Amino acid sequence: MAYLTLKNINKIYPNGFHAVHDFNMEAERGEFIVFVGPSGCGKSTTLRMIAGLEDISKGEFLIDGELANNWGPRQREVAMVFQSYALYPNMTVYDNLAFGLNLQGVDEDVIEERVQKTAKILGLTDYLDRMPRALSGGQRQRVAVGRSIIRKVGIFLMDEPLSNLDAKQRVTMRSEITQIHRETGATTIYVTHDQTEAMTMADRIVVMKNGYVQQVGTPKEVYFNPVNMFVAGFIGEPPMNFIRRKVEKGCVTIGSSSLDLTGKLGEKAAEYEGKEIVFGFRPEAVVLGEQQDAYTISGMVELTEMLGDNANVYVDVDSDKVILKVTPHEIPEMDTEVAFSIPVESVYLFDGETENVI
Ligand code: ATP
Numbered sequence: 523m524a525y526l527t528l529k530n531i532n533k534i535y536p537n538g539f540h541a542v543h544d545f546n547m548e549a550e551r552g553e554f555i556v557f558v559g560p561s562g563c564g565k566s567t568t569l570r571m572i573a574g575l576e577d578i579s580k581g582e583f584l585i586d587g588e589l590a591n592n593w594g595p596r597q598r599e600v601a602m603v604f605q606s607y608a609l610y611p612n613m614t615v616y617d618n619l620a621f622g623l624n625l626q627g628v629d630e631d632v633i634e635e636r637v638q639k640t641a642k643i644l645g646l647t648d649y650l651d652r653m654p655r656a657l658s659g660g661q662r663q664r665v666a667v668g669r670s671i672i673r674k675v676g677i678f679l680m681d682e683p684l685s686n687l688d689a690k691q692r693v694t695m696r697s698e699i700t701q702i703h704r705e706t707g708a709t710t711i712y713v714t715h716d717q718t719e720a721m722t723m724a725d726r727i728v729v730m731k732n733g734y735v736q737q738v739g740t741p742k743e744v745y746f747n748p749v750n751m752f753v754a755g756f757i758g759e760p761p762m763n764f765i766r767r768k769v770e771k772g773c774v775t776i777g778s779s780s781l782d783l784t785g786k787l788g789e790k791a792a793e794y795e796g797k798e799i800v801f802g803f804r805p806e807a808v809v810l811g812e813q814q815d816a817y818t819i820s821g822m823v824e825l826t827e828m829l830g831d832n833a834n835v836y837v838d839v840d841s842d843k844v845i846l847k848v849t850p851h852e853i854p855e856m857d858t859e860v861a862f863s864i865p866v867e868s869v870y871l872f873d874g875e876t877e878n879v880i
Pocket of ligand 1: 565
């Protein structure tokens, strides 16, 4: 049985705003789930409903099969890490870590042992006597994480815990949190708007938009089999390229190329005749030049960006802007024409109206 079950969960705020619509998800014990989506899509609201900090307006929330809608945060056995570290400024790192256990009346020697163990996991042993103001952002965030993991809870909730850190610290903390998750085994729900965090950390990702779940899947599933243009464009960096065209005689014309989609559309080819579809491909799926079993398109190189291990090439195809990811040795000259091929299996077609994958 799933450890956490969210069944048709809705949130309607007192002002009438419907922030979350029919959210459905199950999490197994020990799973690392990431909620991802743009600002305002309802990630934090859902997390706060799981934490017991926000009422559930409609729907059922179960923990280990038991209806938990009306349980308080303590009964749910949750610990939460917020974006702002929320440390006590007048307490040492040791006392910040020990605080929750002290409240619970845990024995001093047990507290000492757990603080030392947590500090060791997080690399904070040398900082236990320091005040939070004498720590870097990354170290403060580690204390905040430590305060949650020290309590041995069943559910670990994190709301954008890395957003106050610089890029380098974020990468380090990302792997540290994954490591801590492995060691503690707590069922974790992690909120972020950063698709890289979602892809690198999650067992499963929940992609949200405007209060609606778009897709739930493993990082590979959402990357390789996005259900719609939103997910396809949100997951992956740079985002998937989209070219909108009308299907005529089974083909779309992109630049000087007429691309036959009948094979790709299969039985649905007739259905899309005369209608708009969106031709999608990832920047990293292209090969420069012509290729067998691929769609070849050409356009003008507008800009190139050398990134080190690869390069982005910005190409104008009939006023549609696309990005190609190439190796540093292949960077074409600016203001020249470039031909590129997309293997047939790497092309995604979306319904122009519903924007769902075809
Ligand atoms: P962010 O990444 O910016 O934190 P989010 O996806 O976590 O965004 P939420 O904080 O869950 O989004 O907010 C979802 C929507 O609900 C937003 O449009 C927000 O303005 C609205 N909202 C949040 N709290 C309230 C409230 N107390 N009353 C009314 N509307 C609210």
